[in-house]
Amino acid sequence: MTTTELGTVLEFAGVTKAFGGNSVLTDVTLEVRPGFTGLIGPNGAGKTTCLNCVSGYLQPDSGEVRVAGQDVLGRSPAAVARLGVSRTFQTPRLIPNLTAVENVMVGGGRHHRQGHIAELFGLPGARRDEQEQREKARALLETFGLGEHPDRAANQFPIGSQKIVEVARALLNEPVLVLLDEPAAGLGAEDVDTLVEGLNGWLGEHPGAAVMIIEHDLELITRLCPTAAVLHFGRILLTGPPREVLRDPVVVEAYLGAEVAAGD
Amino acid sequence: MLQTIVSGLEAGSWFALLGLAIVVVMKAADVPNFAMAEMGLVATYVGISMSGTGAPFWLCVLVTLVAGVVIGVVIDVALMRRLSKYGHFPLLLMTIGLSLALNALIGLVWGHAPRSFPAPWSGASVQLGGGVSIGVPQIVTIVVGLVGAVAITLFFRTGTGAQMRAVAENRATARLIGVDAGRLSAIAWGVGGLIAALTVMLQAQSALVSTLSPTSLIIYGFVAATMGAFTSLIGTFVGGLVLGLIQQFVGTYLSTAAQFSVALLVVFLVLVLRPDGFTRSVRLRDV
Amino acid sequence: MLLEIEDARTGYGGLEVLHGVSLQVAEGEIVTVLGPNGTGKTSLMRLLSGTLPLWSGKIVFDGADLGRLPPNKRARLGLCQLPEGRGIFQTLTVGENLDLGLSARKVSAGAARKDRDEVLEIFPELADRLDQSASSLSGGQQQMLALGRALMSRPRLLLIDELSFGLAPRIVRDLFDVVRRLRESGVTFLIVEQQSAALKVSDRTYILRGGRNELTRDSAELLASDELVTSYLR
Amino acid sequence: MSETTRETETTETAVPPAAPVVGTAAIGAGISANAGASSAAQRGSALRKGIVAVAALVLLFAVPFVANAYLVFVVGLTLVYAVSTLGFNLLVGWSGQIGLAHAAMFAVGAYGSAVGIAHGIPFIVTIPLAGIGAALLAVVIGAPAIRLRGFFLAIATLALGMAIVELITFAAPITGGGAGMSVEVFTLPGITGSASTYFVILVVAAIMFFLVRRALIGRFGRTLQAVRDLGQLSGSLGVSPLRYRLVAFGLSGFIAAVAGTLYAQLQTFIFPAMFQMNLLVPMLVMVFVGGAGSLWGPLVGAAFAVVLIELFQDLGDQQAIAYGVLLMVVIAVLPGGLTSLWRTVRDSRLGARLRRAR
Amino acid sequence: GSSGGGSAEAPPGVTQDEIKIGATLPLTGTAAVSGQGLQAGIQIAVKEINDAGGIGGRKLNPILLDDGYTADRVVTNVRRLVSQEKVYSIVAPAGSQGLPGTWQFIAQNKTPVWGPISPADPKQSEVYLLSATRTSQDEVAIDYFAKLGAKRLGVIQQDNDLGVSAKAALAAQLPKHPDMQVVANETTQAGNTEVSSAVNKVVAAKPDAVLLAEDNTSVALILKQLRAQGFTGPVFADQGGAGTGGTSTVGPAGDAAEGFLAGMQADTVSTNNPDVEHWRTLAKASGLPQAESGFSLQTYSFVKAFAELVKRMGSDLSYTNFTKTAEGLKSNPIAVGSIPPIECGPLPDGHTCAVQAGIAKYTGGKWTVALPFTAPV
Ligand SMILES: Nc1ncnc2c1ncn2[C@@H]1O[C@H](COP(=O)(O)OP(=O)(O)OP(=O)(O)O)[C@@H](O)[C@H]1O
Ligand SMILES: Nc1ncnc2c1ncn2[C@@H]1O[C@H](COP(=O)(O)OP(=O)(O)OP(=O)(O)O)[C@@H](O)[C@H]1O
Ligand SMILES: CC(C)C[C@H](N)C(=O)O
């Protein structure tokens, strides 16, 4: 699953999706290349629905979704994940009783070389695997500013931190494509900084990977993403560098509200 | 054939009513109550004891039903409420413990011998052509079951329905927005106890009840509730009746030995083919 | 004072997270609480709504000691919370969720319909989804629903844990307008926020750090002070 | 445990607040595993744990030398139930599926072994054979059932379980039908019957505990919990939830049947009525009282169920009520099961004060 | 485990002034009514024997354990009685289905089991059956039906040992009554109180007589339903299911019990047989629950027979002598009066000490003898 430099990692081609007559995505066509891509748009525009179409939870009514050239339609979420697609959820979904580290480790299934049987009998390879994953998970948490309490149960973290644990979980898998659904919601300014640095650092080490971020914190989008796509009423309104996109009058009207555009 | 149908509907009414009691409690308290049949049995035994003192029949009926309500409310207030925040397991286990304790208590107080609830129409039957005779208690059960089901359904049509479901989904959040969860769950448990008392009383009028009878009754009740997807009152009621008919027909035309398993297997097939029971499903978006 | 918190302590199990927080809100005020992630803002909200027990200290609402009053009774006093994570009832429809806001007060059917219409005017997105399962809403729509439900209860004091959570910038902006408008009609607000935009609508700001009061200022003053903005906001 | 509610329940933790904590925690069967002592609490020196385990084993090994046949039997029975609960807990507590065919799988093990022995297969060989047979059967049952959730799963598996026991009754020529069949007891050379049975049980139980613990504290256990708490969302972690659910069915069937083979040896006479609701309910109690989703819960739960009944013998006809009431008290005080005692104390204010005082 | 056996060895549970005996009984659970009766009988007999100075100066010390009518607790209890309490003999334990699970253990320990309540015959040297098995009772009942002229037989049986007993009886006796045929044979599930379709089917087959192999509750239920559907012919159940002499079945059945036929392992409780009268006085005086039931009379008689046997053993209480004395009864049976004479045959057929069963009839609220003790033909 190697992607050529600057090749397309994720591709939507004419994706359409409706729920009981309500059209949510209309002919969405989009290319996501290695690096960061922002996906922004008003509430209910269909951003999360786009992600769900990639990760196998929804099947588009028509159109195609390809990851690294492979069609994902008809694949189960697990099969899509095995293509190297990781994601976070808009409302964080952690395993409440596991610690933060263990929650992150759950994301690493793709890179275990040893099967459960080897693990059962404590074979050295399996132990090494486990150890490596644990260290990697700790390092990731550290990167994202949660190094302090890695062994606390996940349900004891404030909601913002839970989202960050999810980000770390998504990254452990060494994914080709990372889909982040509002990772910064509920975070304070300092934590957003940490998140941005962490993501930048990670991408630096994984230059072939693509990260698609859905976010309403536009500052984060402008800081991270060279390109952003605007989704509006299920259609891609325009794509381009965030600063330009955010100056577009339609975007301003629909998404930002007049004053913001003028002010910020 | 007619005999089979009537017997099936009679047993089906018990199953359906107990299923309703289970669903009602499930609706507001989200507890799978394994002690439901025992609750009804205690209430019924209170009524039977009462009628042993020569009290008039209708007074005994009233006492039985009131006892059912009281038992339900007391159980909710004393045992269930404070556990609700810990999720399902403790609640489920509590009802199991309760069913064991209640069963033993009944044994201590009233003994284990089967009993019946003497009704003015006990033993009376209607002769139909072809040697078929139908017991009046059977007819009473079917009619009362139907009326009871309609009454309960109407009761839950009232505005409290959504509040109850909110409490069941998340009691803490419901209280946060001002829902009096305590009152609602007490109502649910009270109504549940009432229906359970009614069920077992009906059973005791046409058949026999003892500390042994809750075991099979509760399974049938749960199966009926399952057919109603644990949410639909009508689905549960119909499910219970259908279950009663299925097992009666299996007994009559296949084998009485396999009656229970075949009835359950039919339910299994229904579930596999219609994973949401007899009701229209609420599909939730979880991503 | 509508709400007075005095040296309140609380926590989870054996873990104390608020080590004596004091706070006052006057009738008709908009007060914000700021603080870094994990500092105990949500815990403060839970304490006020009665989902976390008060270990020591005092909470007085409208002259009455809240003590161990259960959450639903507090809601009936007009103390309404929009909880972190929204607290939408997923198995209910959008309309049912909205109407649940009426649980905290007695109201005629007509008045209820009027209130609902008002709320739907603020959140038109919800209007054509009333019969849809609440779980099918998008994240932001759910946040609107939660807020709409809270408004349905006509609270005297509305506690909002992260108003802007998951909302598009324009909606946030509109909502701050709504907050201002509601204040005119007599609602008092205590808002936990991460966004500095909140300061623009609020009168006073408390900054919490590590479960303690760190600073209390007029919001305008705080916004004007560059130093404070860079160290606490941005 | 209504299906719909299940899916969206915001998990409440053992901590009171209406924490909208971790999203849809309970997707699977609606199990917000309250115990989950699994991981956070599992730290500590492996060496110390090893020593405790060995010491416990030595103690258990000594039982037949110091105790009479009755006590040996009671301890043996506890171990058998503990093994069975190990499997049940894996299914219910860890994978979050309330599959109620467990008593039937236990019966399959007992009958499989008994019939096998009657046909000349050595007892020891029947243990894995019965286990594998039951595992296959469990997978066959599980295949249609894993798509069902919560109570639908419970009722469906209950139905299949009852049908299996009924089949055993029908297969009278092989199984003796409703009248039951006696089981030829295996004896180790030079050791009397009951002690011999006991040693076999102890060894098998130790192996099962070791392996299951091994599996659950590692990646497999974490994945099961992910499947339990995240349901289909675990798919995005590269986990196939249906596959793991099915594997949990198979494994629990295997373990139940292994326990069943041992049970047959203890009872020496088995009949179908032993394996119906009257067994299933105590089995559930063992899972929950021990602590669903915990590692040592099965042992504690089994001991609770077996030993307590023996202790209550002297209460005569009041013992049933004493048992029920005690059960209720335990749940009221420790909703997460007996094994949550330690955590409850640790996380309480009292515990915090004690720690500070130290 | 230890072996009790050899003649030289002193048997367990016997001291200068005491003999420990034990039993496991369903004091709680579904068979609790029967269990209470069984318990009362043992206690009445023990009190009478001890008040009279015991057996050769040794008083009986009964250890009665509750098994809740579950198999694994029966097995546990027997182990406890033998290994922990070290009883001399197990006397009159309930014959619930768990008892066969103890036979191997009993064989290892050589502990005599005296008078278990209606189990299937294990044909084992340590087990002394003092009353007709369910199969024998059913056989007697089939003969009796034949005598009454019944040609069409309806059967309702449970899917457990009760049903198996009935099957065995049918297999043995039907060939002997060529003009009798089974027109309906329904099986119900133990523990399930849903019996109506079985009843419907049996009634539809228009039988002359109905044989039940069911537990107390089910028998009562079936009786009620049979009568409600207009079936008026004879209905029979064995002693265990009929609660013969007591009220555990006929009480709940109410009016439907009129004319009900029941197996008799001990004499009916209300006859003027002097031995029964004697028991009746003691039972009434005891005030124990179910003391006046047929189950009580049965265990009372078994304990009395046990005392008589031990008396006959003289000073040698070894198990060898126990067997010898018991086998010697062939020539000089123990006659308690309330049960058929006890004459234990020697091995290899086990110690089947009584095969005769009687039939009692419940009329006008009283149990009367319909057929005195007879062996099946
Ligand atoms: N299962 C469903 N059934 C019906 N409508 C749905 C369903 N899922 C999504 N929708 C609708 O589709 C639209 C898009 O939802 P989506 O979650 O993709 O929005 P979004 O862009 O992620 O918005 P937000 O920023 O608020 O999260 C919304 O109007 C929502 O109500
Ligand atoms: N259920 C819980 N159990 C144990 N500790 C908890 C629990 N919930 C929160 N905490 C702890 O309490 C502290 C305060 O958390 P709180 O959620 O109040 O912070 P917050 O200020 O609202 O953070 P955020 O801005 O991220 O929402 C944190 O350290 C957190 O780890
Ligand atoms: C001996 C008794 C325990 C028998 C029991 N009453 C039964 O119906 O089988």
Ligand SMILES: [Mg+2]
């Ligand atoms: Mg979204």
Ligand SMILES: [Mg+2]
């Ligand atoms: Mg917070």
